[in-house]
Amino acid sequence: MEIENNLPKTFEPEASQDRWYDEWMKQKCFKPRPGKQGKTFTVLMPPPNVTGKLHMGHALDATTQDTLVRYKRMKGFETLWIPGTDHAGISTQAVVEKLIWKEEKKNRHDLGREEFLKRIWHWKEQYGSEIVNQQKKMGVSCDWDYSCFTLDDIPNQAVKKFFVMLFNEGLIYQSDYIVNWDPVLQSAISDAEVEHKDVKGFFYHVKYRVKEDPNITLIVATTRPETMFGDTAVAVNPNDERFKDLIGKTAIIPISNREVPIIGDEHVDMEKGTGCLKVTPGHDFNDFEIGKRNSLPIINILNKDGTFNKNAPEIEGLKPKEARAEVERILIELDLLVEKKEHMNSVGHGQRSDEIVEPMVSKQWFLNTTQMAEDAVKAVEEGDMTFFPKGWENTYFAWLKNPKDWCISRQLWWGHQIPVYYCRHCDAKWAAETDPSECVECKGKDFFQDPDVLDTWFSSGLWPLSTLGWPDEQAMKEKGFDRFYPNECLITGFDIIFFWVARMMMMGMKVTGKVPFNHTYIHAIVRDKQGRKMSKSLGNGIDPLDMVKQYGADAMRFTLAAGSGYNRDLNLDPERIEGYRNFVNKLWNAFRFVSPFLEKAQDELPVKSEWHLHDKWILAELNDVAKVMNEAMDVYRFDDASAAIYSFVYDKYCSWYIELSKNILYGTNERDKVIRATMLKYCFKKIVALLHPITPFITEEIWSHLSNGQGLLMTQSYVEYDEELENAEVKELMNKFIDVTTGIRNIRSSVNMKPKDEIDVRIFTDDEKLAKFAYDSRRFLKDLANVKSGTIRNKAQARPKKSASLATSFAEIFVPLEGIIDISEQVNRITKDIEKTKAEYSKVEAKLNNQNFMANAPEAVRVEVNQKAKLAQDKLASLNQILASFQ
RNA sequence: GCGAGGUUAGCUCAGCGGUAGAGUCCUUGGUCGACAUCCAAGUUGUCACAGGUUCAAAUCCUGUACCUCGCACCA
Numbered sequence: 001m002e003i004e005n006n007l008p009k010t011f012e013p014e015a016s017q018d019r020w021y022d023e024w025m026k027q028k029c030f031k032p033r034p035g036k037q038g039k040t041f042t043v044l045m046p047p048p049n050v051t052g053k054l055h056m057g058h059a060l061d062a063t064t065q066d067t068l069v070r071y072k073r074m075k076g077f078e079t080l081w082i083p084g085t086d087h088a089g090i091s092t093q094a095v096v097e098k099l100i101w102k103e104e105k106k107n108r109h110d111l112g113r114e115e116f117l118k119r120i121w122h123w124k125e126q127y128g129s130e131i132v133n134q135q136k137k138m139g140v141s142c143d144w145d146y147s148c149f150t151l152d153d154i155p156n157q158a159v160k161k162f163f164v165m166l167f168n169e170g171l172i173y174q175s176d177y178i179v180n181w182d183p184v185l186q187s188a189i190s191d192a193e194v195e196h197k198d199v200k201g202f203f204y205h206v207k208y209r210v211k212e213d214p215n216i217t218l219i220v221a222t223t224r225p226e227t228m229f230g231d232t233a234v235a236v237n238p239n240d241e242r243f244k245d246l247i248g249k250t251a252i253i254p255i256s257n258r259e260v261p262i263i264g265d266e267h268v269d270m271e272k273g274t275g276c277l278k279v280t281p282g283h284d285f286n287d288f289e290i291g292k293r294n295s296l297p298i299i300n301i302l303n304k305d306g307t308f309n310k311n312a313p314e315i316e317g318l319k320p321k322e323a324r325a326e327v328e329r330i331l332i333e334l335d336l337l338v339e340k341k342e343h344m345n346s347v348g349h350g351q352r353s354d355e356i357v358e359p360m361v362s363k364q365w366f367l368n369t370t371q372m373a374e375d376a377v378k379a380v381e382e383g384d385m386t387f388f389p390k391g392w393e394n395t396y397f398a399w400l401k402n403p404k405d406w407c408i409s410r411q412l413w414w415g416h417q418i419p420v421y422y423c424r425h426c427d428a429k430w431a432a433e434t435d436p437s438e439c440v441e442c443k444g445k446d447f448f449q450d451p452d453v454l455d456t457w458f459s460s461g462l463w464p465l466s467t468l469g470w471p472d473e474q475a476m477k478e479k480g481f482d483r484f485y486p487n488e489c490l491i492t493g494f495d496i497i498f499f500w501v502a503r504m505m506m507m508g509m510k511v512t513g514k515v516p517f518n519h520t521y522i523h524a525i526v527r528d529k530q531g532r533k534m535s536k537s538l539g540n541g542i543d544p545l546d547m548v549k550q551y552g553a554d555a556m557r558f559t560l561a562a563g564s565g566y567n568r569d570l571n572l573d574p575e576r577i578e579g580y581r582n583f584v585n586k587l588w589n590a591f592r593f594v595s596p597f598l599e600k601a602q603d604e605l606p607v608k609s610e611w612h613l614h615d616k617w618i619l620a621e622l623n624d625v626a627k628v629m630n631e632a633m634d635v636y637r638f639d640d641a642s643a644a645i646y647s648f649v650y651d652k653y654c655s656w657y658i659e660l661s662k663n664i665l666y667g668t669n670e671r672d673k674v675i676r677a678t679m680l681k682y683c684f685k686k687i688v689a690l691l692h693p694i695t696p697f698i699t700e701e702i703w704s705h706l707s708n709g710q711g712l713l714m715t716q717s718y719v720e721y722d723e724e725l726e727n728a729e730v731k732e733l734m735n736k737f738i739d740v741t742t743g744i745r746n747i748r749s750s751v752n753m754k755p756k757d758e759i760d761v762r763i764f765t766d767d768e769k770l771a772k773f774a775y776d777s778r779r780f781l782k783d784l785a786n787v788k789s790g791t792i793r794n795k796a797q798a799r800p801k802k803s804a805s806l807a808t809s810f811a812e813i814f815v816p817l818e819g820i821i822d823i824s825e826q827v828n829r830i831t832k833d834i835e836k837t838k839a840e841y842s843k844v845e846a847k848l849n850n851q852n853f854m855a856n857a858p859e860a861v862r863v864e865v866n867q868k869a870k871l872a873q874d875k876l877a878s879l880n881q882i883l884a885s886f887q
Numbered sequence: 888g889c890g891a892g893g894u895u896a897g898c899u900c901a902g903c904g905g906u907a908g909a910g911u912c913c914u915u916g917g918u919c920g921a922c923a924u925c926c927a928a929g930u931u932g933u934c935a936c937a938g939g940u941u942c943a944a945a946u947c948c949u950g951u952a953c954c955u956c957g958c959a960c961c962a
Contacts, residue, residue, distance in 0.1 A: 223961080569893090585922070586922065746927095748928085858905090860905095
């Protein structure tokens with residue numbers, strides 16, 4: 001029979017991807033639709049930066065979320081996936097500033113705030129949607145109508161409302177405090193944005209004279225001698241016998257010769273350094289605390305760009321590194337430097353700028369998070385929000401159980417300007433949700449808004465609320481706030497557990513009293529195949545769009561899903577994507593095989609009495625896969641789900657079911673052909689449904705050929721486990737049949753037979769069911785192992801002499817080839833197998849002889865071990881039979 | 888310093904009390920109507936190390952070594 005097939009030989013992803021994405025959009029498949037569960041399912045996409053380009057982390061985010069969302073949608077939940085983008089204050093401002101500098105050699109101050117912001121908005125309109133288009137290439141099925149930008153009207157309102165609320169409660173306050181100052185951004189940054197890196201530096205021992213007693217010099221140890229211009233005390237431990245008497249006296253700072261008090265403070269560690277500490281409250285976190293305790297003055301010696309100011313005249317205008325060298329030179333000149341030795345120092349760097357941050361005292365806005373943090377901890381402890389995998393709650397707790405006030409002001413222009421107003425006339429200071437027209441106190445018109453903007457994470461923290469319309473009541477109604485809040489699940493990486501997850505928890509609970517989401521699934525960080533972080537400097541980045549182009553979005557997605565379980569690293573090797581591309585193609589070709597027979601297939605399964613054993617078997621196996629996949633998806637084990645369907649498609653459906661079907665489909669019995677075609681089609685529909693959440697494009701493509709106008713696959717029901725289809729007996733029988741077939745192939749291979757050499761096979765078994773089934777299946781054995789003829793007898797019968805042979809625990813297989821085969825080689829094979837089987841047997845035998853085992857092991861285990869012993873014995877007996885046949 | 892995770896086949900990883908698994912790689916053999924992005928057969932492991940608990944340990948406990956990652960400190 002000639003088969004006509006105009007389907008391409010390999011799956012062509014690109015055309016399929018665009019076509020189906022457009023179709024899904026056209027049919028509004030991404031919009032929430034009430035389903036049979038009668039419940040909603042909401043997922044919030046971590047909003048990528050508008051400056052962003054899709055990287056592997058995003059691709060993983062997109063894959064896990066889209067897989068989950070498509071799954072839940074098919075399960076019949078009213079599913080909403082909310083997309084959006086983040087204004088990402090610091091990085092966006094930096095990107096645009098750099099661009100303007102490159103093109104016009106102007107900085108933001110040259111342009112002025114208003115003009116600069118106009119430029120950023122312009123840039124955002126032009127490039128900000130790039131990442132969205134890239135997400136679409138990956139097939140994400142979020143409801144784009146919900147899409148939101150953190151600087152849109154509603155998020156703006158949310159930020160102001162929340163700010164004013166907490167301001168009026170006294171939780172947001174302004175204070176002169178020592179903060180991490182990023183000299184490149186010229187802004188304060190939060191503790192969380194500081195990364196500590198080890199830097200090689202020096203330890204300096206410097207002489208400080210004592211005014212009251214010229215004979216005494218104090219040796220002060222420091223890593224930063226240049227900051228001595230900001231010293232306002234020298235501190236020793238009050239219990240330190242060496243220096244006790246000096247407390248209350250006066251030290252003279254080198255170079256500037258300024259006089260400062262010598263104080264006692266418990267913070268000073270007698271063991272460390274020289275036991276004498278220079279105190280610089282303006283530029284060191286610990287010293288700031290010492291200063292507060294001892295009412296020391298603060299001297300700021302740095303400009304906003306990190307250079308030294310006029311309070312350090314000898315090094316004014318220098319950068320810290322140059323200043324240090326200069327101070328060192330002067331100290332040597334004055335013979336005040338006692339010692340300089342190498343020292344590894346961990347120094348704070350700005351996360352965005354990668355520049356050394358300088359502790360500096362300045363007026364900033366802080367949010368007191370003590371109570372909110374406590375509530376957020378409690379919510380997880382009491383199970384209102386659960387982490388998957390659970391271990392990540394430790395990271396969450398570590399941050400929230402030791403809350404520090406959060407510095408929320410940034411000296412930037414791009415972001416939410418702090419809604420606090422100052423009256424020039426009467427010194428009033430107030431927070432307002434809407435632009436005020438007059439001073440709240442004196443009704444004067446001469447007031448101004450605080451120039452700072454809020455930390456990006458302040459608006460991100462309100463994201464679960466603002467994306468659903470809060471605080472605008474009309475918008476909340478339209479977007480279904482009451483139905484979709486709390487979200488069901490948040491999916492993100494562990495690096496932003498405290499930046500984002502913790503803050504959403506705190507802020508969401510503060511506003512609504514309810515957690516913003518019930519689950520947090522923390523996925524892995526994508527690394528290169530050697531486990532290194534992907535970075536520009538290493539050049540080891542893998543561009544997801546390249547991969548999509550090369551292998552298709554489905555292959556890319558399957559790879560990421562298969563790598564996503566409860567692991568924290570995902571080491572990605574492009575070869576793996578290639579492997580899964582092959583899988584996608586395998587599926588395609590399986591479909592190509594089935595497709596010519598679809599005409600014959602009926603829509604309904606035939607009555608059970610017409611099911612062939614193969615049919616019962618494949619339906620039972622398919623049912624198992626459905627069970628595994630449902631269970632795995634529900635707990636975010638995308639790896640288990642992927643593995644289950646992968647092995648089903650390859651090892652069950654293609655290798656056996658399709659192969660066994662050929663004889664029927666190319667045979668003469670028309671009724672059998674119809675049944676088999678129907679079964680193949682039925683299974684294929686289930687396979688593509690099961691796979692659809694992971695590989696949406698090819699499955700939708702194949703479905704379009706199978707569906708007979710049932711609509712799109714993505715709107716179909718997911719495959720559920722069905723107890724009726726369980727069939728342990730059939731599975732056991734098929735497995736034995738597979739073992740026999742494999743055994744025959746094995747024998748063929750061991751004697752180097754060509755595939756086209758036909759053979760005669762003698763099978764000996766006492767398993768009557770198998771004997772009957774194998775006999776009935778003789779035409780299939782011809783196809784599968786080129787068996788021309790053979791016999792099936794019970795083990796009481798005599799074995800053929802000198803045959804290539806093999807034994808399982810339930811059958812012996814002989815292929816008489818006397819004269820052709822190398823007997824000694826066959827004897828070797830069998831002997832080796834005997835050794836192996838003996839070893840297995842002695843293991844179980846030891847258990848059975850162990851009285852403690854028999855007394856303590858559970859019944860089920862004992863039965864199992866007994867069975868194993870019997871199987872091993874049976875196999876041994878068979879092997880010995882075979883060995884005897886060589887005599 | 889505190890905390891979390893890891894160490895299983897050459898590579899990438901799953902398994903987390905009852906006979907060591909997958910993919911990939913490798914070896915051998917295969918062209919005829921699904922697929923060479925394929926098929927068949929095969930090889931591959933002191934489950935880091937040392938103790939302990941248990942009838943039974945890759946799996947639980949303790950310790951050691953090495954690797955990752957957080958957090959803190961750093962005069």
